[in-house]
Amino acid sequence: DVKVTQSSRYLVKRTGEKVFLECVQDMDHENMFWYRQDPGLGLRLIYFSYDVKMKEKGDIPEGYSVSREKKERFSLILESASTNQTSMYLCASSHGDRVFGYTFGSGTRLTVV
């Protein structure tokens, strides 16, 4: 069974901490994505990557950075966590071909206090 694995299901961090959210996929997918999802705002794209060491900003990149050193791993970094970054974070991956859609990870519920 193909999988996208996010390292933590629930995470509580303090304001100002540096936070790492990890995502690993075992499907040899070229594309990987980070979204956040908040009630009433839907899925919002933070960053995405089409290949190793490549990254592109999504719709809301401010306050975030990413790293993709290996094809299977895509990390989201909150440089200095703030309370407005409390959210559900979803990682997804897909083939380079557009036709197959995304496979999502199970999500990380991050609370910044």
Next chain:
Amino acid sequence: QKEVEQNSGPLSVPEGAIASLNCTYSDRGSQSFFWYRQYSGKSPELIMFIYSNGDKEDGRFTAQLNKASQYVSLLIRDSQPSDSATYLCAVNSGNTGKLIFGQGTTLQVKP
């Protein structure tokens, strides 16, 4: 700005009825269309995809696509309480692997 529009609902149907979920999109170049189901507190899971005009059936689910009207829909026959969830419509963005998502429609199936 490429957009995907869905009625947020909630859409309430009785058990056993047909639920009809609708989605419109703005990019005429879109070629791949997806429906995801998301239970509360869970991540989205892909339930249907469609590329060609017309209908595509999979069990109780039917996806319908009309590219001329830029409209895609999902029909759920014999709705069950377990179908109660938020349904997200997604459309490919250009020649990339990126999808544009609608805000989702919440479906409530009442026993």
